[in-house]
Amino acid sequence: MEEHLIVALDASSMSAMEKIVLALGDSVSYYKVGMELFYATGGQAVPCLLQAGKKVFLDLKLHDIPNTVGQSMAVLTGLGVSMLNLHAGGGLTMMRRAREAVDKASAGNGAKRPLLLAVTVLTSIGQEEWQNLHMPGEIGAQVVHLAQLAQKAGMDGVVASPQEAASIRAACGREFLIVTPGIRPAGSAESDQQRIATPRGAIRAGASYLVVGRPITGAKNPTAMVQKIIGEMGD
């Protein structure tokens, strides 16, 4: 189960990142680099993690016109990461262009193609925010719709809340990747995350990978928390 846990490195310096990675040692092999760390380190966090033998999910959530996203995806493909993401809300044409660009760039550099994930509806959006946005219907129905659109566009999977994992699995099949942030072990403090579940709940609902940040990086003993989460995932 360890390889299905991705630890979110939301830190603002190389030294803060190294501190976490050093503390977690061999207990974690997959890290997520998001906007904060990527921008703060001028992208250097990525080669640093790769050199340390870690796998990287580069979470920059691209959302722009098809040409811009395609060209940017081609550049990001050269970094050697295992996963990249974009917002499904950018549309079918944008997602298709991203897939074509990644395929072409991987063929060109002879490297393994990074997996492409579409972010459906952010896990921080609850019913109230959904209404603020004037979005019709239920969040869950929109997530499943976007997952099907992403699948049609050639995405390998989606980022969604664990609360929607079972419906996405039913709609998109066994092979489709479902990556779930919004993971909160029982007893976690409240946060900006709205659509949450425990590690056990997410795996039971059909999640392929769990993304966990603050419950681990903010824990008194991060390694013990990793072990607890991996234990729960395997139950």
Ligand SMILES: O=C(O)c1cc(=O)[nH]c(=O)n1[C@@H]1O[C@H](COP(=O)(O)O)[C@@H](O)[C@H]1O
């Ligand atoms: O794409 C993501 O990774 C993402 C999508 C989403 O809907 N919700 C979400 O929380 N994330 C990311 O997942 C991580 C969750 O971190 P914690 O809330 O600290 O566990 C953060 O780095 C978010 O940027």
